[in-house]
Amino acid sequence: DAGITQSPRHKVTETGTPVTLRCHQTENHRYMYWYRQDPGHGLRLIHYSYGVKDTDKGEVSDGYSVSRSKTEDFLLTLESATSSQTSVYFCAIGPGVVYEQYFGPGTRLTVT
Amino acid sequence: GESVGLHLPTLSVQEGDNSIINCAYSNSASDYFIWYKQESGKGPQFIIDIRSNMDKRQGQRVTVLLNKTVKHLSLQIAATQPGDSAVYFCAENGSSNTGKLIFGQGTTLQVKP
Numbered sequence: 066d067a068g069i070t071q072s073p074r075h076k077v078t079e080t081g082t083p084v085t086l087r088c089h090q091t092e093n094h095r096y097m098y099w100y101r102q103d104p105g106h107g108l109r110l111i112h113y114s115y116g117v118k119d120t121d122k123g124e125v126s127d128g129y130s131v132s133r134s135k136t137e138d139f140l141l142t143l144e145s146a147t148s149s150q151t152s153v154y155f156c157a158i159g160p161g162v163v164y165e166q167y168f169g170p171g172t173r174l175t176v177t
Numbered sequence: 178g179e180s181v182g183l184h185l186p187t188l189s190v191q192e193g194d195n196s197i198i199n200c201a202y203s204n205s206a207s208d209y210f211i212w213y214k215q216e217s218g219k220g221p222q223f224i225i226d227i228r229s230n231m232d233k234r235q236g237q238r239v240t241v242l243l244n245k246t247v248k249h250l251s252l253q254i255a256a257t258q259p260g261d262s263a264v265y266f267c268a269e270n271g272s273s274n275t276g277k278l279i280f281g282q283g284t285t286l287q288v289k290p
Contacts, residue, residue: 098276107280108268110278159276162275163209165223166276168220169220
């Protein structure tokens with residue numbers, strides 16, 4: 066998975082609790098992305114980062130925040146999890162704006 | 178809005194045959210396209226990409242064709258093997274210059290032994 070790890074790989078949490086997912090890369094790529102994948106919707110971009118402390122919203126950013134304090138780590142936080150955020154979350158990395166993205170193994174999150 | 182779509186949700190082929198997976202894109206400003214393969218329980222895996230200044234690009238057993246006139250992208254897999262069974266996604270960069278990708282819904286490729 067191109068030097069990308071995600072943690073945790075599986076998580077079950079209750080509605081209203083905060084959740085943080087971590088993406089760690091060893092490729093020193095500048096760009097990092099968080100996607101969610103749901104049946105019938107494909108992969109949708111939540112947030113992305115184009116450098117340390119530089120982030121921007123994707124198409125489904127409501128209810129999510131991100132932080133990137135180091136090149137290698139990109140955190141996705143659900144401030145107050147809802148059942149609609151049950152999904153599989155993928156982190157991706159890339160070297161530039163018009164280049165391929167490499168995906169991590171994913172985190173399966175269930176909000177009960 | 179921007180969209181990337183696929184003509185067929187499921188493609189079933191015999192082992193050893195060639196497979197062709199199609200994709201239509203709507204944004205004429207897109208100048209970069211990627212094909213991904215996703216096996217069950219795993220993250221998408223990069224297969225091959227192509228830029229708009231090319232019509233064709235070949236990799237190992239795969240070829241991507243780009244027809245900008247009709248905004249169509251295809252992935253050809255030669256001598257399809259059981260290990261090729263997966264969901265295949267195309268993606269485009271749209272009109273932004275931020276690295277964002279727009280993904281299609283995916284086509285399931287089933288390889289019959």
